[in-house]
Amino acid sequence: MAVFWVVVLMVLFSFPTSGNISWPFMAGTVVLLLLYYFGWARSRFQGPKVMGMEAQLTELEREFEHAAEELGGHAPA
Amino acid sequence: MIQRPSREDTIKQDVADLHGLGYAQELFRSMGGFSNFAISFSIISILTGAVILYDYGLAWAGTAAVMIGWPLVTVFVLAIAASMAELASAYPTAGGLYYWASKMKSKNWGWWTAWFNLIGQFAIVAGIDYAAAGFLNATILDRITGGVFNTTEVIPGILNGQLVTMGVILLIQLVLNIVGINLVALLNQVSVWWHIVIVAIVVVFVFLTGKPDQSGLNLFQIQPLDTAGSWNNNLGLVNLQYGPASSYPVLLAFFFSLLLANWTYTGYDASAHVAEETVGARMSSAWGVFLSVAVSAVVGYIFLVALTTHLPDLRTLFPATLDDTTLPASSQYYFGGGVAVIAILNYNLGQLGDVLSAGIAIAMWFAGLASLAAAGRMLFAFSRDDGIPGSRWLKTVSHRYRTPANSLTALAVIAWLLTVAAFIVGTGTAIVIITAITTSARPRRSGRPTGSGASADGPSRSPMWPSSGSSC
Numbered sequence: 001m002a003v004f005w006v007v008v009l010m011v012l013f014s015f016p017t018s019g020n021i022s023w024p025f026m027a028g029t030v031v032l033l034l035l036y037y038f039g040w041a042r043s044r045f046q047g048p049k050v051m052g053m054e055a056q057l058t059e060l061e062r063e064f065e066h067a068a069e070e071l072g073g074h075a076p077a
Numbered sequence: 078m079i080q081r082p083s084r085e086d087t088i089k090q091d092v093a094d095l096h097g098l099g100y101a102q103e104l105f106r107s108m109g110g111f112s113n114f115a116i117s118f119s120i121i122s123i124l125t126g127a128v129i130l131y132d133y134g135l136a137w138a139g140t141a142a143v144m145i146g147w148p149l150v151t152v153f154v155l156a157i158a159a160s161m162a163e164l165a166s167a168y169p170t171a172g173g174l175y176y177w178a179s180k181m182k183s184k185n186w187g188w189w190t191a192w193f194n195l196i197g198q199f200a201i202v203a204g205i206d207y208a209a210a211g212f213l214n215a216t217i218l219d220r221i222t223g224g225v226f227n228t229t230e231v232i233p234g235i236l237n238g239q240l241v242t243m244g245v246i247l248l249i250q251l252v253l254n255i256v257g258i259n260l261v262a263l264l265n266q267v268s269v270w271w272h273i274v275i276v277a278i279v280v281v282f283v284f285l286t287g288k289p290d291q292s293g294l295n296l297f298q299i300q301p302l303d304t305a306g307s308w309n310n311n312l313g314l315v316n317l318q319y320g321p322a323s324s325y326p327v328l329l330a331f332f333f334s335l336l337l338a339n340w341t342y343t344g345y346d347a348s349a350h351v352a353e354e355t356v357g358a359r360m361s362s363a364w365g366v367f368l369s370v371a372v373s374a375v376v377g378y379i380f381l382v383a384l385t386t387h388l389p390d391l392r393t394l395f396p397a398t399l400d401d402t403t404l405p406a407s408s409q410y411y412f413g414g415g416v417a418v419i420a421i422l423n424y425n426l427g428q429l430g431d432v433l434s435a436g437i438a439i440a441m442w443f444a445g446l447a448s449l450a451a452a453g454r455m456l457f458a459f460s461r462d463d464g465i466p467g468s469r470w471l472k473t474v475s476h477r478y479r480t481p482a483n484s485l486t487a488l489a490v491i492a493w494l495l496t497v498a499a500f501i502v503g504t505g506t507a508i509v510i511i512t513a514i515t516t517s518a519r520p521r522r523s524g525r526p527t528g529s530g531a532s533a534d535g536p537s538r539s540p541m542w543p544s545s546g547s548s549c
Contacts, residue, residue: 048187064474
C-alpha cells in the first residue's frame with residue numbers, strides 16, 4: 001500500500017501546479033545529478049561511514065564535552 | 078512489574094545504538110517524545126499546506142477535494158508513515174531516508190535518495206518561509222504600515238518586500254536553530270498548541286457565527302471549477318497547453334486535486350532527522366513520524382470541513398477569466414493574488430477572520446522554524462558521510478551549542494537565494510516555482526527500497542517500536 005502510493009505520488013507531484021516548472025526542473029536536475037554521479041560519486045562516494053571503533057567514538061564525544069564545558073555550552077548528552 | 082528505565086539509562090542506550098550505526102554522539106540529545114512529534118507536526122502544518130493549496134484543490138475538484146480527497150490520501154499516507162516509522166525505529170540516525178536506502182539497498186541508492194531529499198528540503202524551507210513572509214506582510218505588516226509591502230520593489234526586478242521579510246524571518250529561525258535544540262523543541266511544542274487553538278477557534282466560530290454557504294456546490298460531488306485555462310504556459314521552445322480543469326475527465330481532475338492533501342503531508346520524516354537529539358529515539362522517532370500524520374489528518378479535516386461548508390460566492394474566489402480584473406483574485410496558484418482561505422475567513426468572520434489569518438501567518442513561521450531544523454540535520458548527516466561538495470565545512474558541529482551550525486547556515490542562505498532566483502525568473506510566480514521544486518523532488522526520495530533489499534543488520538534485527546503503549 002505504501003509503495004503503491006509512493007508510485008502514485010511520483011506521478012501526481014510531477015504535474016505542474018500552475019506553471020510548467022516541474023518537468024523542466026526535474027529534467028535539468030536529473031541531468032546535473034547524472035553528470036555529478038558518473039563523474040564523481042559513483043566511484044568515490046562510500047555511503048554511510050563508520051566514524052571509528054567504540055573507544056574512538058567515546059573519545060570523540062569526550063572531546064566534544066570538554067569543548068562544550070570550556071565554551072560554557074551544553075553539558076554532555 | 079516492569080520498571081521503566083531512567084532517562085540517563087535511556088540516553089546511554091541511545092548512544093550505544095548510535096555507536097552501533099558507526100556514529101559518535103556529536104549533537105545534544107535532549108528532546109522528549111512530544112518534542113519529536115511536535116517537529117513533524119509543525120512541518121506538516123495544516124495551517125500552511127492546506128491553506129496555501131486550498132484553492133488549488135477547489136479549482137480541480139470542487140469541495141470533493143476536501144470531503145473525499147483528504148481522507149482518501151490520509152489512508153495511504155498513514156501507510157507510508159507506518160513504514161517509515163518502523164525504519165526510523167530500526168535506524169535512529171539523522172540521515173533518515175538517505176541512511177535507510179544506503180543500508181537496505183546500496184550506497185548508490187542512498188546517494189540518489191539523499192540528493193532528492195536535499196533538494197526537497199531546500200525547497201520546502203524556501204516554500205514555507207516565502208509563504209510565511211507573504212502572509213506576515215499581508216496580515217500584520219501591511220495593516221500596521223497601511224501599505225502593500227509584499228509587492229514593493231526594494232531592488233527592481235531582483236528583490237521585493239516579500240523576499241526581504243522572508244530573509245528576516247529566515248535569519249531569526251537560523252539564530253534560534255543554532256543557539257540550541259532545546260529552544261527549538263520548546264517553540265515546536267508551542268507550535269502544536271498554536272495550530273490546535275487556531276483550528277479550534279476557526280471551527281467553533283465558523284459553525285456558530287459563520288454565514289451560509291453560497292457556493293452552490295454539492296459537498297461530495299467532484300466538480301472541476303477552473304475554467305480560465307491557467308495551465309497554458311509558453312516556455313519559448315515548447316508551448317505546453319494543459320487547459321483548464323473543467324476540460325479534463327472528472328476522475329483525472331480529481332486526481333490532480335489530491336495535491337492539496339498530499340502536499341500538506343510532507344516533512345514528517347523530520348522526526349527521524351532529529352533522532353540523534355531525541356531521548357528514547359527508537360520509540361519516540363517512530364511514534365513522531367506516525368502520530369504527526371495521524372493527528373494532522375484529524376485536526377486538518379475538521380478545519381477544512383469548517384471552511385468548505387461555509388464558502389462565499391465562488392466568483393469572489395475564482396474570476397471567470399485570467400484577464401478579469403473586476404473581481405478579487407483570491408487564488409494564489411491561479412492568479413497570483415491572495416489566498417482563498419483568507420477570503421473565506423473574512424467572509425464568515427469579518428475582522429476576527431483577519432486576526433485568525435494573522436494567526437495562520439505565525440503558524441507558518443513555526444513551520445519554517447521546524448523545517449529548517451530538520452533540513453539542517455539531513456544536510457549534516459549527508460555531509461558527515463562526505464556526500465556533498467563542502468562536506469568538511471558542512472559537517473562541522475558548533476562546540477558551544479552542539480548543533481549543526483554550518484549546515485543550518487548553508488540551508489538558510491541557499492533557500493533564500495533559491496527563492497530570489499525564482500523571483501527573478503518568474504516574478505509573481507516565485508511561490509509556484511518553489512512549490513513545484515518541492516513537489517517534484519520530495520516524492521522521489523520516498524522511493525526508497527523497502528523490505529526485500531534489507532541487509533543483515535537491517536530492521537529485522539532491531540527492536541521495533543512497540544505495538545502497544547505510547548511514549549509520545
